Amino acid sequence: GRKDEAPAGKVAAAPAVAIVVGLDDNFPPMGYRDEKNALVGFDIDLAREAGKRLGAEVQFKPIDWNAKEAELNSKRVDVLWNGLTITEARKEKILFTTPYLENRQIIVVTDQSPLRTKADLAGKVVGVQDGSSAIEAVEKDAATARSLKELKKFGDNVTALMDLGAGRLDALVVDEVVGRYYTARKPGEYRVLDENFGTEDYGVGTRKDDTELMARLQKTLDEMKNDGAAAAISTKWFGKDIIKK
Amino acid sequence: MDYLIRIMGPLIEGTGVTLQVFLISFVFAVPLGLVLALVRISRFAVPRALVNGYIWLMRGTPLMLQMLFIYFALPFVPVIGVRLPDFPAAIVAFVLNYAAYFAEIFRAGIQSIDRGQYEGARVLGLSYPQTMRRIVLPQVFKRILPPLSNETITLVKDTSLIYVLAMNDLLRAARGIVQRDFTTMPFVVAAAFYLAMTLVLTLGFQHLEKRYAVYDG
Amino acid sequence: MDYLIRIMGPLIEGTGVTLQVFLISFVFAVPLGLVLALVRISRFAVPRALVNGYIWLMRGTPLMLQMLFIYFALPFVPVIGVRLPDFPAAIVAFVLNYAAYFAEIFRAGIQSIDRGQYEGARVLGLSYPQTMRRIVLPQVFKRILPPLSNETITLVKDTSLIYVLAMNDLLRAARGIVQRDFTTMPFVVAAAFYLAMTLVLTLGFQHLEKRYAVYDG
Amino acid sequence: MGSPMIDARGVHKRFAAVEVLRGVSLAVDKGEVVAVIGPSGSGKSTFLRCLNHLETVSRGSIDIEGQSLVATGADGACRYAPDADIRRICRRMGMVFQHFNLFPHLTVLQNIIEAPITVKGLRREEILPTAEELLRKVGLLDKQASYPSRLSGGQQQRVAIARALAMDPDIMLFDEPTSALDPELTGEVLRTIRELAEEHMTMLVVTHEMAFAREVATRVVFMDGGEILEARPARELFAAPEHPRTRDFLENML
Amino acid sequence: MGSPMIDARGVHKRFAAVEVLRGVSLAVDKGEVVAVIGPSGSGKSTFLRCLNHLETVSRGSIDIEGQSLVATGADGACRYAPDADIRRICRRMGMVFQHFNLFPHLTVLQNIIEAPITVKGLRREEILPTAEELLRKVGLLDKQASYPSRLSGGQQQRVAIARALAMDPDIMLFDEPTSALDPELTGEVLRTIRELAEEHMTMLVVTHEMAFAREVATRVVFMDGGEILEARPARELFAAPEHPRTRDFLENML
Ligand SMILES: Nc1ncnc2c1ncn2[C@@H]1O[C@H](COP(=O)(O)OP(=O)(O)OP(=O)(O)O)[C@@H](O)[C@H]1O
Ligand SMILES: Nc1ncnc2c1ncn2[C@@H]1O[C@H](COP(=O)(O)OP(=O)(O)OP(=O)(O)O)[C@@H](O)[C@H]1O
Ligand SMILES: [Mg+2]
């Protein structure tokens, strides 16, 4: 009911088909707040466009990303749409659309770092953001994972990048879209290795039993891919079309 | 400088949230704490034991977990189960948690009042509630100001825990900008804001202490 | 049940970290707090003002920011700048922060000791340090046990802040499993662990209070 | 006027293992001033505190102005009046403590008008003339706006007396009202009590001031070991104590 | 034996606006017992506290056993001895306070041996016989393991005396040692002081107990308004006070 409307939600009279989108509003460039404190980002634009086509009002509800499952299951949000990586484990609990973006888990080091390859990571301290799919990506590469001195889980990527700068961390494994966003802000300070920890797909998630919503979402997403709307948004944020067809 | 002005907006908004959560929690937690303290020193064994357990539970578990519980798990608890939106859920958690700390402060304060004050009131015919309201509590307030000030300052900063419910308090707003712009300047500004709030509180408590200092003992 | 046993490992490891941070911080923060309190009541105006400012700063800004500062910004501060690994950085932050709170508790305790005790010691020829060590502080310890207990329990739970330096305390470990397995069970277990630690502390402080209760006043 | 103001019969009081009062009986008539003397620990304070229900008796009966506060039946069971009655009965008695027990957060005037306003429901204007009259009587009208901590011990004790009198009691109980005071301050307080005696207030005064007992009391009661050993007109008792313990006690006091 | 034990000359003491001592001079010889009497607020306590540096004087000179604690030059500037000397000089004087100031966290025995061990650096075994002897003397040997809060006021005051004596002082200062006590306890303490007098301890006793002043003191000093108005052998002063204020004062004390 109305009582549950998120504070960030628009106050307009809600149409019968309001969809609450849960997102981490501290996750540039997928979703974050601009200087006017308005929600912006690639996923935000994508979700808005989808909402328009669905004839539904999209309400964005910032959530703590660590609590995303609880938010979804307690029906406080209907959709998770914020660079959500599709994994086997998550598929058991969440219903996913087909992938809309391919993402690589890249390795970021400082510009002066002698590290060149994954093999160089042996005996090094490597950071990831806690709760991110980077953890699973690294662990999947068992050989490399074992060779590490330590895999440190940071509260957020910025802290990890700062620690990288401070020299206590040797490398950071991070979503490409995110990593590129940050390295672009400090040109010449960071370097991305050629090797990576594999690719993965971003999808939009709903509750397991919410098949009706999933069907409509999937249909709309496909439309957007086909008529170039998605590509336009991608170009706006990443300078090129990286939408996965 | 220009940048500072540009990030001020969200930080001031965050400060608003922080102050709201702080003020509302404080206003409800203090009286609740007082009631708990009164039960804890009452002669009713069962309520007393319940309050003891309550205080142990509330002081013994992290506030963050309490907040998550109230937000996510409470709806599934039979009878008292209720689905609260984020802001009320946070307030309820803060009030329940801080009431426990305040209760301990009040209890220590009440127990430090001399027995003679009760007897003095009793022989004049004051009932127990009258004695508490008119004689004991006014003296307690004076004595507990220092620990109350400690706990209140902690509350201001604890409000930042509402980030687990994704509400944008001052600290989270600052973090948001840090993440976006990859600079730690917003943290410095946030620290200054916190210092300012603490200063106001400290001065307020000092003022109260001075006002109460007209009498000794 | 089986699941419980499987998640126990990381949780117990996390508890180890929590206990370590707590114990080491406590052991250093208490004496530092005492020293700060002694300076704060001393007759040297400049150190007194410095300590006042220090306490305001430490109580006035979030511990999380202090920790980030010590970890990231301290290396760039001239003279005292030093690059600390995560664990020492966290400990330093906790010690500096809690020392401020403990200092206030000690100060209130010392100031509550009757003037007559100082004069009694003085006419017997005890120097000021001797008076403090042998006469005043033993009495202070007895009186400040309740607020000290409050603050100590808070410290146990505050240790969870070390997550910002990517360390795995109990709460963080629980969160990690919660995210991995999509179940809130680890939180329940963590809460139980915290309760157990708090219980031990509460009993410990009760024991101390009883031991000191052999004399009144 | 038939019944005495205070009528205590066979009052026993036990604290855990110790029997502190072992059957104390005393009747005090209207206008009498009874001084209670005796060694430390003999139960004087406890007896006084039983009279106005600051302690509960273990056995025995107490009537105040003809109304039963507590009665012990033939079966040995001790029955107190209902709570409301107890409060009504005890309100007739004012009490002044050794340590004053003034309310430190209230001024002298506020200390005095607190109970009449809160308990009797009087309005401030109604009680103010009485309060000022009482303050004049104890010589503290100019201190009405001071806090107790700013007063000397003797002044504090006189405020305590005025506070008790403001409730217009029929009986005043004093528990060593001067023993926390030095000799000069003692004088002040004794003068005040003496004036009350002249106005025929019924009073029971536990005291160590033999001079005062001698001069003001109509009767002196000597207690020892939780019993009343002797209770006689002041002059007689001091001149010729009958009980050997009384004689010892009086001799030892300087 | 030439110089007096205490030699105070023209001691002035000012608290903010109030001049509390206005030129007090007093010399006390070895073995003398001087009682200081006078109305409340006359500066008796302040004078005593100036002697052992609990207060600093504003003007005047004080010598203890021939050593200068403080001296005021012709220029009116007041010069105290170096800190170390002050502590050495003041250690020769024991002081007993009205409110005892025992250390509540130490047992009776610990209260007594604390200063000899900490200040004089004695070993526990060295001081123990003295401590026990002192406890026997004040009649509290059986209470040595008790905490002060478990003792009656008179017992506490006797512990305070024993504690001061354990430092083996040449002079004892007492500030109203009995005024917090009731008459029976007063007796205990006065007996103890009387015994000290018999052993020729030099003592300065502020007291309200005229009986004691009369019996024990070799000399009685009457202070009023920050000045010594009269200082004469006890018998003479009580029998025929010279100064009219003294006469008034003695008459008013019951
Ligand atoms: N609450 C209590 N619990 C146990 N014993 C008590 C309590 N109150 C008083 N007593 C004991 O009862 C006895 C009588 O005490 P009470 O205070 O009546 O004596 P008193 O005659 O007033 O003595 P004093 O002249 O010293 O005031 C004492 O032995 C005292 O220790
Ligand atoms: N610290 C102080 N600050 C200001 N005035 C003080 C202080 N100490 C004492 N006085 C004042 O100095 C005067 C003398 O005090 P003192 O205690 O020496 O009197 P006293 O003769 O010992 O009286 P009493 O018999 O009541 O103990 C009093 O008027 C008192 O108010
Ligand atoms: Mg008594």
Ligand SMILES: [Mg+2]
């Ligand atoms: Mg004095």
